[in-house]
Amino acid sequence: MISNCLPVSVGASPTRLLSDKCTTLYQVRQIHAYFIKTKLISHALSVAKLVNVLSQSSVPYDAVYVFVHALSGFRDIRGVEFLVPPTLKACGKSWAFEEGKQIMGFILKTHLWNDPFVTNSLVRMCLELGMVELARSVFDKMPTRDLISWNSLLSGYLKAGQIDMAREVFERMPQRDLVSCNTMIDGYGKHGSCELAEEVFMGMGVRDVVTWTSMISAFVLNHQPKKGLRLFREMLSLGVRPDAPAVVSVLSAIADLGFVEEGKWIHDYIVSNKILGSCSFIGSALINMYAKCGQIENAYHVFRTICHRRNIGDWNSMISGLALHGLAREAIELFQEMETEKLKPDDITFLGILSACNHGGLMDEGQFYFETMQMKYKIVPKIQHYGCIVDLLGRSGCLEQALEVIHDMPFEPDVLIWKAILSASMKHNNVVLGHTAALRAIELAPKDSSCYVLLSNIFAKMGRWDEVSKVRLMMRKRGVRKIPGCSSILVDGEVHQFLVGKAMNVGYNQSVLLKLEEVVCKLKSEGYEPDINEVFLDIEECEKESQLILHSEKLALAFGVSSLPEGVPIQIVKNLRICCDCHKFMQMVSKIYKRQIIVRDQNRFHHFSKGCCSCRNYW
Known part of the structure; x- marks a missing residue:
């Protein structure tokens, strides 16, 4: 009985029960059973609340089941407009394609097609299910479109990577709000169009913290850390209090620049404004910043001072930082401490450990941990893990063994793997293998100057100047320019x-x-x-x-x-x-x-x- 877990007073509102009493999915399901027993399942507003709670749970498909059950029990369909939007949301979250299409058919046949709240939810569901063209079709046929409709479509195109379509929608919008502009800045930044993001930013009369954060993040993502740091300072000078994502982005910018003075100032700001506990990523970002700025001792201090709330990201950042500084043994010791604390490593953890073994020249240890991740932790290696092993073997002169790893990989080698073989060939004077690796790398990345330079250097090292001239001529014909030191x-x-x-x-x-x-x-x-x-x-x-x-x-x-x-x-x-x-x-x-x-x-x-x-x- 529901009363065993959730006491129901006489006249208690079922909506209030869902808001105030439910803390677990089991309790929500108890209330669902209570609705059926007391025939509240035909009460549209109450069921809508139940569906909304379920749509945000770990099993959103339950919301679809409740909707179907409730719909069959209605004497009429009054109030169903409150029930449909959270059900559409649940369909999107649980990838319920067929059920979503059925509800869409239901909407088209009823008065719900004229309700903007319902049709906006329908557009969002289509986008969530990856049906972008269907979402656009629904959008174009909607009887009424409001700002939410336009913003939903805009966000959907950006999420799908259709930047040109998003731009077309943005320029056609009858009106825009902060959400429209912030969404566009974020989308442009993530898709490499930083100049267009800056254009939107500069054209805004009103900006909020999300605007500033999105623009800072766009600069950082597009390898313009100085601009990101400068914008962060401008943000502070205008009295805008940064949120946690802004702080994480600016710490990433400082890490890219590699100079710690600004980072220490940001760290002080984080501590004095009590931001550290507000976001699980800030600790990792601080560790990463100090490590990449050459201050591995400070990175370790941050790691130890957040001991009571360390997460897997903090451990990964510290292990990767130690690897970057060539402290392979220390990285392995930290990994062993992590195992002692019963914290399960992930694929990023092992990427850090393999990188540490690579930088430290620990071939046996590297191979051991490559096997450990698969046998003990059942983690399927990604191409980056194979790349570490290939590089480690190549640096150590075991070129044939490195080629065997490449041959046995479950996917095609990428340009980084061939460049690792190319570098190893250069180091160990293997012109034939180096030439083969260079051609494969150039095929995969024809504009990457380092592939040509390494091949040219191999020939130069052997005194084969005619071949050097041929490589340089190839670069000129393809418009590839060497990156200057x-x-x-x-x-x-x-x-x-x-x-x-x-x-x-x-x-x-x-x-x-x-x-x-x-x-x-x-x-x-x-x-x-x-x-x-x-x-x-x-x-x-x-x-x-x-x-x-x-x-x-x-x-x-x-x-x-x-x-x-x-x-x-x-x-x-x-x-x-x-x-x-x-x-x-x-x-x-x-x-x-x-x-x-x-x-x-x-x-x-x-x-x-x-x-x-x-x-x-x-x-």
Whole structure:
């Protein structure tokens, strides 16, 4: 009996029972049984409340069942307009195609077709079921369309990835509100049309926190972290209090930039405004930010201080952060601690562990955890997991074994896997395999300059200059341009960028070059010899040495040595992989100048101190 669990007083409203008493699905089903027994199943408003509760539960299809049962019990259909919308919502959530079509037929045959609340729900159900064309057909035939109708269609097109159709709807709308503009900014941002998102943002007279958050997120998603950070500061200056998603986005922007000063300020803001507990993602975002800004100790501190509310995302961020810094053993220890606490790892956890083994050169451990994820945790590896194993085997010189993994994969290798083989071939002087891998990679990503550059470098390393010329000619014909090396360093709150051979800010170009010349002379007196094998050009040896000296990270380092006080770490962010000569150069500077140097390259962190690197010369 329902009274055993939910006491029902005389005259108690069934709607009030659903609102105030129900805390579990079992209790909702008890009330459903009570409705049937007391014939309240023919009371449209009460049933609508029951259907609405069920449509938001873990079993939304139950709402469809209740609707069908209730409809058969009605003496007439008055009040059914309150019952249909939550049932349509339940059909959408539970992917009940046939039932949804039947209810649609019911709507078309009754007065409900003239009710905008019902027809808007019908459009949303069609969109939820992925029937975009049917949703548009219903929309076009609706007797009455309001702003909700337009916004529903707009959101549906964006969710389906039909950005052009969404834009057509947006431009045709008789009127727009905040929801319309916010939806469009978010959609444009997620589909790579950041300029169009900014156009909508700038044209808005009124903005709310969602507007600002959507625009910040659009900048971050489209690799414009500086703009995202600048907009966040503008948001604060106007007195708009950021929500948790805005904070997560700006932390991601700072992580992309790689400089921690802004991140520490945001962290203080989070603590002082008690935002940390409002969103489960903020802890992960803080850990990720500190790790990517070279502050792995701070990342670990955040991880430990949120111990009473850590989730799987926090563990994953910490493991991935340790991997990024080459702390493979520490990452494995943390994973083992996670297992001890009976927290089940997911596919992202294992991606972090495999990455840690890869950066640490732990081939046996990597293969062990690749098997563990499948055998013990029944996690099916994704292509990223296979990519880690292929890269690990390739770096270790086990090229044949890496090819066997590729052959046995349940799907076709992507460009990253072929680039891993290409890099390994370059490292181990396997021209034949490198050529094959390069052709596969170029076929999959014809505009990716790194594929051509690696192939060209393999030929150059073997002195096959005719082949090098052919690769470069291929690039020119296809309009592919090599990405220049670029390094950044933060000094006095300003980011200074350097390209290969020059500083971006030409005002201090000459002083940087003079300082670099001084550093090179000092290093040469201590035994430094430029590794000209790292220059893959058919030029004289003296020219090769000049090319090496002007690598962007060396320019940034010279600027850091001259601009930052002793005792302050020199932190550099580079867009490409650091070369062997620059790596050796950094090691010697850290020893001779007694400076701590932190370099984040395309793949990982290098911490240089007293002539040694945290990567132990394996990267």
